[in-house]
Amino acid sequence: MESQTPSDLRDQLLALLEAGDTMALSTLLGEQEPFDLAAAFYLIPVPEAQRLLELMALEDGAALLLEMEVSGQLQLIEALGPDKLASYVATMEPDDAADVVGVLDPKRADEILEQLPDQMRRAIETLLIYPEDSAGGLMDPDVVRVHDWQTVNEALNTIRNYVYRVDMDDFFSVFVLDRDNRLAGVVPNWRMLIAKPEALIREIMDTDVVAVTPETDQEEIAHLVRDHDLVTVPVVDKDNRLLGRVTVDDVVDVIQEEYEEDVGRMAGTGAEEVREISIAQSLRLRAPWLLVALSGQFVSTTIMRSQADFLRSMVQLTFFIPLIAAMAGNMGLQSSTLVIRGLATGELRLAQFWSRVAREVVTALAMGVLLAAILVTWGLAVMGDIKLGVVVAIATSAAVLLAACLGTTMPMLLKRMNVDPALATGPFLTTLNDILGIVVYLSIAYLIFR
Template identity: 30%
Template sequence: MIEVTKEYIEQLEELIKEKNDLQLKAILQELHPADVAELYQELKLKDSGYIYLLLDDEKAADVLMELDEEDRHKLLKELPPEFIAKRVVDNLESDDAVDLIRELDEDTQEEVLSHIEDVEQAGDIVDLLKYDEDTAGGLMGTEMIVVNENWSMPQCIEEMRNQAEEEEMDEIYYVYVVDDDERLKGVLPLQRLITNPSVSKIKHVMKKDPIVVHDNDSIEEVVQTIEKYDLVALPVVDSIGRLIGRITIDDVMDEVREQHERDYQLASGISQDVETSDNVFTQTAARLPWLLIGMIGGLGNSVILGGFESSFAMNPKMALFIPLIGGTGGNVGIQSSAIVVQGLANNTLKKEHIVRQIVKESLVSLTNASIISLVVFMYNFFTLGDKAITASVSLSLFAVVMFASIFGTVVPMTLERMKIDPALATGPFITITNDIIGMMIYMYISSVLMS
């Protein structure tokens, strides 16, 4: 790990200016791919491209995958298809290679695939590209150790050694056991491999009925399975149970991080994925829609309040509690929706338990509403001396908290059923709706009590 300081960058820029390739190569050789990617972001585009071409093939591939999406896209545009095929794709695992090729346009994809010398590798990539990227098939890789259930232990060990060398695997998580039809039958723990060297057949020591996912399962199902069973890798099978790939924990963590980023941005009122490095137009397009909706909500509130102008004229103190009503409703709604969204995301809240969750949330909101409205009632009773406002604010607050809590529970569940990301319910949608409904409740109750 290095500390990228101004002095360090200046030193590299000087070496690049002098074209001191030997020293640059020596420096780059000592750096982790993630550190080289960080340097790429600090250097000028021309200089970063220069040092990239000095990397050995394996590190060049790893560095490309470490770059953020925008920088990687820029670099891929500058690299010829033959370079991408022979110096990058050839040194990546199949799942990473597929992710990279997905970022290319169709014509470039075909050119890159045509330059891959290993026909079997190219075929694997083409097969993986057919899967939707949001499914287990789109996330899996094909590098794995596979043995037959009828092999003897010595034969198994020999085949494992050969496969590990052919696949150039750095890490072996599990050894998968299949039958003669390539159907997954079990997993062979390395501990059993060591402690049972003379067993006649693998099927006598393997762990049967392994946990699997199917190629068309969603990424959310993959994440939930790995989390539930504390796995570091997960086999993927097709519709008839044939082993076709595996998903590792690092791939899942990348997907979880990206999903959390998307959900956080969606909950913040950003309609699409954006980065700090994105241009002004992209960021504006992502942020403006919900700002406009919020503005319309604000105008709607002003129309509602304008309809009760005479009430404000009779008792101006009513206006003092508008922020309290709106803010409390928004906060309660976001709390309720956040709990439901989290439960739906980690599968702790089952769809068949919707009624139970609504009842539970109603009891919680009843308790919260009673306490909040009582506190506000006591405060107003001793400070305002106006019984009508004291009563209307307390009753309105009680009703708003009840509505916001139940609304915040029902909306994400409804969105989930409609196949819309429920994270939308934790953002401006809940806040704006609760604000408008809260004002209507407050104005109606106040007008009734005042009259």
């Protein structure tokens, strides 16, 4: 099927809705992937979106709700009655259902939970105890488990009965418990299929299991999945008893979420702006960071005003202030982006602090020498003033060096203080680089031209 833009799909859906062609609408909705539908639904007013949702099969509607970001999802589910919303939630996996119920106010959440089967309600209530961004909040309590004393044939019968009973359609590994019901190992599905029926599970299981606790942060889980090539991670309590599992599809969502958050914060906005939001929401996200930048520019302006007489006597100095600020800003942003990416992916550790700083200093020095040579030559050839070229060259080199040091140290220091290092970039770093660049430039110019 030929792909459509979200706007095209929105227009097509609204046209069919206005025409009252429910059969064509149902067909079109059924042909779309949940991700594509979600992108179109962000652009559709809530009343029309609700009408479209009600034309979809329950499973398809539930998949659409899960694909939407919280802001768009919340607007849509608040428009649904408790009975209708409960019917969607009942078709979801417990971990997904907990995410939906978790965004509701307590009274409405209780109304939904009361209408769910007892087993699912208890599973959701257990998941809601934990933070959303922890293993406990991500995990699915439906886990295929066998005992180490069972034979392969007995274990396969246990698996069949469990999968049929809970209607599980995705499991990648079988978790093995000992006689005390503690996690003892894991067996990949393929090994269960090729093992001899009379073999004991303890003979074919892997005992080196990578497990997490319910409190483990979602970023740490993502690192474990990447580093160990895992498709599912068991979640255990302090006594090593199995509570649930986090699957690779949950981890992919985590990686995307963390990426959008970091990019949004580095830009001084937020992950929400990737989606369509109101002007008021956009202002709320952007205004604080722009005010930080504005405050920094007030400082820069004050510094330049204090040197007004000197600048009037050397007007040509003002021509190069944007150049120095731009070079320092670019160098600082490059350094901080590399560090933030390294910290986020786990490739860079806090123990590597000084080695990373040293590397960036050497890089900045080399870049400074290159820029200085170009600027001195340009100052002599174009401006006809070797002293001016030297001032600009030295100031640019110094500003680039300072920016590299700040761009490297600030994210790592914030990380050490348990503050999100993405906050170190954008307005904070750019503003600080501007201030220091101007101070360095005017100081060097004053020393040489006084």
